Structures are given as C-alpha cells and as structure tokens.
Amino acid sequence: MLNPLFSDNRLKLGVFGFNGQAPSNTLVEELYRPTWQGALAIAAQAEAAGFEVLVPYARWKHGKSRSRALAGSMDVFDPFVWAGGLAQSTTYPAIMATSHTSLMHPVVAAKQAATVDQISGGRFALNVVAGWNEPEFAMFGGVMKGHSDRYAQAGEWMEIVRRLWSEDDEFDYEGTYFTIRKGESFPKPLQKPMPPVMNAGGSDAGRDFAAKYADLCFTLIKSDEPEGAKSDADAYRDLARRDYGRNIQVWSVAYVVQRETQAEAEAYHRHILENADVGATDAMLAMLGQQSKMMSPEAFQAFRTRYIAGAGGFPLVGSADRIVDTITRLADAGIDGLLLCWVDYADGLARWNRDVAPRLEQAGLRRSGSGGRETAFASGCQSKGMT
Numbered sequence: 001m002l003n004p005l006f007s008d009n010r011l012k013l014g015v016f017g018f019n020g021q022a023p024s025n026t027l028v029e030e031l032y033r034p035t036w037q038g039a040l041a042i043a044a045q046a047e048a049a050g051f052e053v054l055v056p057y058a059r060w061k062h063g064k065s066r067s068r069a070l071a072g073s074m075d076v077f078d079p080f081v082w083a084g085g086l087a088q089s090t091t092y093p094a095i096m097a098t099s100h101t102s103l104m105h106p107v108v109a110a111k112q113a114a115t116v117d118q119i120s121g122g123r124f125a126l127n128v129v130a131g132w133n134e135p136e137f138a139m140f141g142g143v144m145k146g147h148s149d150r151y152a153q154a155g156e157w158m159e160i161v162r163r164l165w166s167e168d169d170e171f172d173y174e175g176t177y178f179t180i181r182k183g184e185s186f187p188k189p190l191q192k193p194m195p196p197v198m199n200a201g202g203s204d205a206g207r208d209f210a211a212k213y214a215d216l217c218f219t220l221i222k223s224d225e226p227e228g229a230k231s232d233a234d235a236y237r238d239l240a241r242r243d244y245g246r247n248i249q250v251w252s253v254a255y256v257v258q259r260e261t262q263a264e265a266e267a268y269h270r271h272i273l274e275n276a277d278v279g280a281t282d283a284m285l286a287m288l289g290q291q292s293k294m295m296s297p298e299a300f301q302a303f304r305t306r307y308i309a310g311a312g313g314f315p316l317v318g319s320a321d322r323i324v325d326t327i328t329r330l331a332d333a334g335i336d337g338l339l340l341c342w343v344d345y346a347d348g349l350a351r352w353n354r355d356v357a358p359r360l361e362q363a364g365l366r367r368s369g370s371g372g373r374e375t376a377f378a379s380g381c382q383s384k385g386m387t
C-alpha cells in the first residue's frame with residue numbers, strides 16, 4: 001500500500017489543525033474544543049469522504065488569553081502521539097505529525113515517525129517546520145535563532161532524519177547545529193525510500209527548503225481571487241524542477257464557512273469575525289510579522305480576518321455550489337491539494353460530505369466514493385521525485 005497523498009484525485013483534501021483549535025481565533029459558542037473523542041469522530045468523518053490526509057500542528061505554547069485555559073481552548077495535543085492514535089483508528093488517510101526542527105532532536109523525530117509509519121501500515125507523512133513562535137523557544141531554555149540559521153539547521157535536521165530512515169549502518173554526522181556519533185535508527189519506516197515530507201515555510205529560504213526536501217509544499221494564497229495562486233504554485237514547481245530535479249505538489253490552506261445560501265454563509269462569516277479573540281489574534285499576527293518572512297508585517301495584518309476565521313487560509317465562504325466553483329478555480333490555478341479547517345469541524349464536515357463532496361465528484365475534481373482509494377497508490381513513492 002502506498003501513501004494516499006499520491007492519490008490520482010486532481011484535487012486532494014486534508015483536515016488541518018484538529019489536535020487543537022489554533023486555526024480559529026474566534027470565541028463563538030460552537031467553537032471546536034479539542035478532545036480525543038472529538039478527534040476520533042472528525043477523523044472518521046474525513047475518512048468517510050475519502051480525504052487524503054489528517055494534519056496536526058505543533059504548538060508548545062500560544063498567546064491565547066489565560067482565562068481561556070479553563071475552557072480547554074489552550075489544549076494542543078502532541079502531534080506524534082495524536083498521529084499514532086489516529087493511525088490506529090483509521091484505515092485510509094495519510095496521517096501527519098508536525099515537527100519543529102529546532103525543538104525536537106532528529107534522532108527522536110526519526111524514530112517516532114518510523115513508529116507511526118509502522119502503526120499506520122505506511123500512511124505516515126512528516127510536516128517539517130522551522131518555527132516562528134518565539135515564546136516556545138524560550139520555554140526550551142534556548143534563544144530562537146535568526147531566520148536563515150533556522151533553515152540551515154532545518155537542512156541538517158532533514159539530512160540526518162533521511163539517513164536514519166534509510167541507512168542500516170551506523171554513521172557519524174558533524175554539522176554546525178547537530179553532531180551525531182554512530183547514529184542509527186530502527187525500526188525503519190515501512191514506506192520506501194521514506195515517508196513523504198511536507199514543508200509550509202513561505203519565505204525564500206522556506207521555498208528553497210521545500211523544493212529540496214519536501215514532496216508537498218504550501219503556498220498561502222495572497223490574492224482574493226483563486227487565480228492569484230497560479231504564479232506562486234508555478235514558482236514552487238519550477239524551483240524544485242530546475243534546482244533539484246524534483247516534482248513537488250503544491251498545497252494551500254483554506255477555511256470553510258458553508259451554509260445553504262450565500263447570504264447565510266456570509267452572515268455566519270460575519271458572526272465569526274465579530275466574535276474575534278482580539279488578544280490572541282493580535283499576539284499571533286505580531287509574532288508572525290516579526291519572525292516569519294512569508295510576508296511583511298503589514299501583509300500579515302491585512303490577513304487578519306483569515307487568521308481569525310482559519311489559519312490564514314483562503315476563504316471558502318458560501319453555498320456548496322459557490323465553494324465548488326472556487327475550488328475548481330484553485331485547481332485550475334495549479335493547486336494540488338487543500339488543507340481545510342472549520343470553526344466547528346463536526347458540523348462543517350457533515351455539511352461538506354453531504355453537499356460539497358458529491359459536487360466535487362460531478363466537477364471531475366475527485367473520484368466517486370472514497371476519493372480514488374482504489375488507485376490511490378498507483379504512482380506512489382517512485383514518482384514523488386525524492387532524491
């Protein structure tokens with residue numbers, strides 16, 4: 001069995017962020033509260049619709065107001081342990097874990113990843129992030145490195161993880177950031193040569209890292225129109241092919257506000273925004289503006305509504321027909337996959353499975369039933385362009 005991330009669906013789908021609720025910075029009553037039972041139910045809904053992947057985020061500390069701790073809204077489950085649990089509870093989707101290259105040692109990450117790959121029967125994938133959230137670095141007793149150092153360290157981290165996954169013999173590694181003496185890791189992942197890697201950095205250094213190491217990269221669609229994704233998507237693919245001779249998939253994040261009519265969806269969207277968690281949004285945008293080079297600080301501020309409603313993602317706000325129309329335009333612009341989030345995942349996925357999923361099939365973007373399960377694995381690792 002090969003990884004569903006290489007399904008032949010023209011537009012692949014994932015659910016993002018339900019190990020916590022960081023995708024949304026709103027205080028609406030029905031906001032998702034992360035629980036293990038909730039995660040199991042959401043994973044089952046996503047699996048029923050043939051989603052290709054479930055993706056957690058890694059957050060050691062966030063800037064939400066302390067009063068919210070009581071409501072469970074500061075809870076973020078550990079991505080690797082969460083991935084192991086969902087690997088056991090599902091049979092189809094790829095299961096990701098997210099790892100900070102500067103906070104988690106590569107020897108630890110390589111073994112945990114291989115373990116989840118075994119639990120899942122070869123459905124694991126690793127989301128590698130260089131980090132941006134300074135307070136979590138302080139919590140580890142360290143100082144967050146400058147942006148280019150963070151990516152240089154991420155490169156060493158990735159080289160070590162790849163060797164631990166693929167080499168049987170012990171090896172030494174002498175880098176600027178890591179030293180490995182007689183390194184080895186067993187068990188190996190089931191996937192050969194190794195599990196897929198995703199990277200979501202948007203800066204020039206992030207793009208280069210993704211082009212060199214990742215099978216899936218991310219672009220935040222900065223324009224209001226889906227067609228605006230095309231230049232970024234092309235740039236990622238061109239860079240990977242030209243500089244590294246590799247093919248990469250280009251994904252993006254989107255948040256979904258779906259109702260029966262366009263007017264109802266827009267009204268509910270306004271409700272989400274009017275109930276913004278202002279303190280949390282301010283803190284997040286300030287830190288991203290300072291530490292991520294994906295956009296200027298001003299551009300992050302301009303994305304405020306997107307960070308209130310869902311992870312800075314592209315808005316899919318409307319009726320099922322409108323949402324399918326927007327997704328079709330995104331696919332036409334060269335987007336291979338979308339990670340989706342909702343303020344209320346269970347309600348959102350139920351609406352999606354009922355009204356959007358069949359329309360995506362009619363539009364030819366996804367195969368019927370389980371979204372291409374039958375042939376999901378045809379191309380697989382061999383064609384994913386890993387060097």
Ligand SMILES: Cc1cc2nc3c(=O)[nH]c(=O)nc-3n(C[C@H](O)[C@H](O)[C@H](O)COP(=O)(O)O)c2cc1C
Binds near residue numbers: 056
């Ligand atoms: C879909 C997506 C998921 C991400 N997940 C995380 C995460 O779990 N933890 C984290 O610290 N950063 C996460 N990031 C942030 C980036 O991976 C990256 O570290 C940050 O944007 C800084 O790098 P840059 O300057 O290259 O953009 C995520 C970004 C996106 C778009």
